Amino acid sequence: MSSRLVLKAAIGFYIALFFLYLFGPLVVMGVTAVNTPNYPQAYPFEGFTLHWFSALMGDNELVEGIKNSLIIGALVVAITVPIGLAGAIVMTQVYWRARSLYYLIVVSPVLTPGVILGISTVIFWKDLTTLTGLKTLYDGIFLATIGQATFISAYCMLVFLSRLQRFDRAQEEAALDLGASNSQVFFHILLPFLKPAILSAAVLAFLSSFENYNTTTFAILANKTLTTVLAGRVRQGTTPAISALAVIIILTTLAGAILYEVLKRREDRVKAKRAQIAAEEERGGLMVIEAAE
Amino acid sequence: MTSTVGRMLIVLLPFLVIAVFWATAVMERRIAGHPGQRGFFERNGIAISIYLLAAIGIWILLMIVLPQLYMVDYSFHPKLPAAQRGGEKDVYTLENYRYFIFGSTVRTDQFNTLHLRAFFLTIGASIFITILNFAICYPIAYYMAQVAGPARLRVLLLLLIIPYWVNEILRAFALVIIFGTSGLINTALLNLGAVSNPIDFLGHDIALYTGLSYAYLLIMVFPLFNAIESLDKNQIEAARDLGAPWWHIHLFVVMPFAKPGIASGCTLVFMLTAGALAAPLILGGPKSLWFTPIVYDRFYQAFNWNQGSAYAFVLLLACIAFVLLVLKLFKVSLGEIAR
Amino acid sequence: MSANVELDHVTIRFGSFIAVKGATLNIENGEFFSFLGPSGCGKTTILRTISGFLDPSEGAVRIGGRDMRGIGPNKRPTALIFQNLALFPLMTVAENITYGLRVRGVSREKRRRRADELLNLIALPGTGDKLVSELSGGMRQRVAIARALAVEPQVLLLDEPLSALDLKLRQHMRNELRIIQQRVGITFIYITHDQGEALTMSDRIAVMNAGVIEQVGDGRSIYDRPETAFVASFVGENNPFDGRVVAAEDGHAVVESAFGRLRGRNRGGLGVGDPAILFVRPETFSLGTGQADSTVESEVLNVAFEGNMTHLFFRGPDSKKPIVITVPRGTGASMPEQGSRTAIRFDPEEALVLPAGRLARD
Numbered sequence: 001m002s003s004r005l006v007l008k009a010a011i012g013f014y015i016a017l018f019f020l021y022l023f024g025p026l027v028v029m030g031v032t033a034v035n036t037p038n039y040p041q042a043y044p045f046e047g048f049t050l051h052w053f054s055a056l057m058g059d060n061e062l063v064e065g066i067k068n069s070l071i072i073g074a075l076v077v078a079i080t081v082p083i084g085l086a087g088a089i090v091m092t093q094v095y096w097r098a099r100s101l102y103y104l105i106v107v108s109p110v111l112t113p114g115v116i117l118g119i120s121t122v123i124f125w126k127d128l129t130t131l132t133g134l135k136t137l138y139d140g141i142f143l144a145t146i147g148q149a150t151f152i153s154a155y156c157m158l159v160f161l162s163r164l165q166r167f168d169r170a171q172e173e174a175a176l177d178l179g180a181s182n183s184q185v186f187f188h189i190l191l192p193f194l195k196p197a198i199l200s201a202a203v204l205a206f207l208s209s210f211e212n213y214n215t216t217t218f219a220i221l222a223n224k225t226l227t228t229v230l231a232g233r234v235r236q237g238t239t240p241a242i243s244a245l246a247v248i249i250i251l252t253t254l255a256g257a258i259l260y261e262v263l264k265r266r267e268d269r270v271k272a273k274r275a276q277i278a279a280e281e282e283r284g285g286l287m288v289i290e291a292a293e
Numbered sequence: 294m295t296s297t298v299g300r301m302l303i304v305l306l307p308f309l310v311i312a313v314f315w316a317t318a319v320m321e322r323r324i325a326g327h328p329g330q331r332g333f334f335e336r337n338g339i340a341i342s343i344y345l346l347a348a349i350g351i352w353i354l355l356m357i358v359l360p361q362l363y364m365v366d367y368s369f370h371p372k373l374p375a376a377q378r379g380g381e382k383d384v385y386t387l388e389n390y391r392y393f394i395f396g397s398t399v400r401t402d403q404f405n406t407l408h409l410r411a412f413f414l415t416i417g418a419s420i421f422i423t424i425l426n427f428a429i430c431y432p433i434a435y436y437m438a439q440v441a442g443p444a445r446l447r448v449l450l451l452l453l454i455i456p457y458w459v460n461e462i463l464r465a466f467a468l469v470i471i472f473g474t475s476g477l478i479n480t481a482l483l484n485l486g487a488v489s490n491p492i493d494f495l496g497h498d499i500a501l502y503t504g505l506s507y508a509y510l511l512i513m514v515f516p517l518f519n520a521i522e523s524l525d526k527n528q529i530e531a532a533r534d535l536g537a538p539w540w541h542i543h544l545f546v547v548m549p550f551a552k553p554g555i556a557s558g559c560t561l562v563f564m565l566t567a568g569a570l571a572a573p574l575i576l577g578g579p580k581s582l583w584f585t586p587i588v589y590d591r592f593y594q595a596f597n598w599n600q601g602s603a604y605a606f607v608l609l610l611a612c613i614a615f616v617l618l619v620l621k622l623f624k625v626s627l628g629e630i631a632r
Numbered sequence: 633m634s635a636n637v638e639l640d641h642v643t644i645r646f647g648s649f650i651a652v653k654g655a656t657l658n659i660e661n662g663e664f665f666s667f668l669g670p671s672g673c674g675k676t677t678i679l680r681t682i683s684g685f686l687d688p689s690e691g692a693v694r695i696g697g698r699d700m701r702g703i704g705p706n707k708r709p710t711a712l713i714f715q716n717l718a719l720f721p722l723m724t725v726a727e728n729i730t731y732g733l734r735v736r737g738v739s740r741e742k743r744r745r746r747a748d749e750l751l752n753l754i755a756l757p758g759t760g761d762k763l764v765s766e767l768s769g770g771m772r773q774r775v776a777i778a779r780a781l782a783v784e785p786q787v788l789l790l791d792e793p794l795s796a797l798d799l800k801l802r803q804h805m806r807n808e809l810r811i812i813q814q815r816v817g818i819t820f821i822y823i824t825h826d827q828g829e830a831l832t833m834s835d836r837i838a839v840m841n842a843g844v845i846e847q848v849g850d851g852r853s854i855y856d857r858p859e860t861a862f863v864a865s866f867v868g869e870n871n872p873f874d875g876r877v878v879a880a881e882d883g884h885a886v887v888e889s890a891f892g893r894l895r896g897r898n899r900g901g902l903g904v905g906d907p908a909i910l911f912v913r914p915e916t917f918s919l920g921t922g923q924a925d926s927t928v929e930s931e932v933l934n935v936a937f938e939g940n941m942t943h944l945f946f947r948g949p950d951s952k953k954p955i956v957i958t959v960p961r962g963t964g965a966s967m968p969e970q971g972s973r974t975a976i977r978f979d980p981e982e983a984l985v986l987p988a989g990r991l992a993r994d
Contacts, residue, residue, distance in 0.1 A: 022456050025467035086348035095318040113568025119605050124360035150356040170718035176706045178732035182338025192722050211460050214570045230462040234575050246463040253458035
């Protein structure tokens, strides 16, 4: 018995250590965000200050970086969600012999190092825009969007694929049988079913785009995004304003996560209630039938 | 073969492959005569079909296949000013690869020790970090998948995900704060009198390796967790009832079952580590050699895009080789890996 | 508005597998017609071909005289009730019912009125705003029917709609469906593997086996005058005695079987030497000895008293399937002992000699 206890204690200790490893650096960074020295310092702690948070606002380069990141993020969502959806639908309809090759090709960007995606995007589009005379397209924002969209579309596709698998094809047939045209089936039946997936894919796409560095840094050319600004700052030495930014991000995420958990719990409760009502009515309905006979 | 012909062939290649498959599909349908199969356009309606084909076409051709082929082609051309491209000097050559191995585009008497060392060090370190991450994450994944109750599991999942919402740059930065010469650890050690000079964590790559491992812990945990979770608890119980010691159970029951998850996690961690750019730039000291920053330099310091492409292609080949090795070793197929 | 449905030498092939072979029949305008057969016999395939999801490899399907080749399921005057109902889970009951009208551009008020009408027809008034998931199995059935009727089809197709319901509900719905069909007056085409359903609900039945329509007729003719061994053994219980015809004259035939020579009606025109099976239904047998060519003697395997009748099981010709007879209550006859050898007799006019063939559940 006691060996089991020792094992349990060891496991608990290990888990604690693991999460210490995971959260430690973040806590340290949080400390530097409110510490007075001009450079990020956690120990010794010289004084509490919120000065760095306000310094954040006045930082033009950072603000422009954030702006570009948001623009690219929005563009990426607009591109990758439709592409991912098309990719998933085609996957279910593609000629069976071509299916593995198709899957290999569309998933390959996920497995390719981000730098290579950035490089190939820049090289290809440089020559393509020169060739077709669309020189204005050769722009950091455009290229970064395309480079990121290459692999983020695959993420979206995987989200849609897993949702599509649970789709009852009979519903499409029922709609057709009732007289719907193909596009009516698509918009009335398929898209509403996919709505949760569309939402998750959009969120996933935006977040993946916002935090991307490897591909963006090659493709962004002369522009900046938040990640490239941060990387530059961190290498050159910086004030704890960066730490302040990190703290803001962490707190926003925590708030988002808590909100999500609360909403999910509420939704579960509603579902359980509905199922209960249905079961009771079923019993009642049968009793009515028995009484009628 | 001139370069224009070469480029045209590259562009034609994907279309050729598509045409072959399409023709085979049409022929098969005509022979077998399946009455229920409607054609692609019939099935989806004209408007939707156009949307589907356009989206897939743009994605596969313009974003995935052609840029990659183009980059590989680029790596076999010399660096030329815009005016001379497509002209007579624009021939196929191995000079960029020669530079990578020998340090010069023509001479082969010396080795490019700097770049070669960086390359092999990167590969070696990536393998090491992959194994390290696996060792660290396996107990956690197992605990979450088989031992923890549902409520605790949700909390653990949340705790796992939160650090990864923070940008990788900022995470690397946090490690700089901790490991720097005037950082947390050194200041504490100095104040405690444990050492008389600050330890150069950054210069000796300790910070770098810690940072890389730290960055991709989550990537290793999730595939492992998914794989182990689907293992029927009863199998483990049965093994335990038969008297198998715990290490036996893990080695011979759990891990073989979780092979796809292990392969998936290892592949992803290796790829991300070998191709890492941010962590080496931030956490690497002046003496650290990591391959990807060198690729970056070829582009934006030496401005030799052709060479940069060659280096990028070498990196890509190394990753592909690793994936194939893992697939072979673990005896899994590609479909089982990409969750 | 109703229509008839014609199948004209319809053959449906999947690659090298033939699902339906040369089906030819005419389903009358306004009748309740059933396809009856074991799973895999091709009845679902025929239904999907009539509704437009499959095209026949050979032959034609005509509805109301119009050839349906090349006309997709959304353009045919049919409505299909799926086996799993396929109701739209994200729409309310009323939205489900009026979906067919919505895609035809009918205005919202008209749709609401029609929804109320149909909800009354299926006895579920006021449930229009509920979600499908809040309804019980029987209620969902009725919603599926209302949804199909809303588009005023000329033919309603039903794919084993009652198979997912429990016994009491199933029996209740059998009556309901019949009543609805008579009230609405359109052609119903119903497929099932349950002969009880087919017999009670249908005007006519087509019995199918392995892609072939073996016999078409009303319940009486299928039961009393089966034309093939399969139909005889599939519909109701039947005891087969196989052998060879040794004599055949004026509508009767004698079959040399494991139990000697037995005599029955020969409606199929079999000749001497033809392999044949003599069929006698359990209720046609009675205890006792009769004429030599209509008596069977065998060992009693089991006596099962079941209230209103008693089942007796005798050792059969090949020790695999027992001979089953039923003795109704109140005949005053005393039951034989288990293990004893007893004679049972039948009326040759009630026995049928049919060409040898595959039996049901072989």
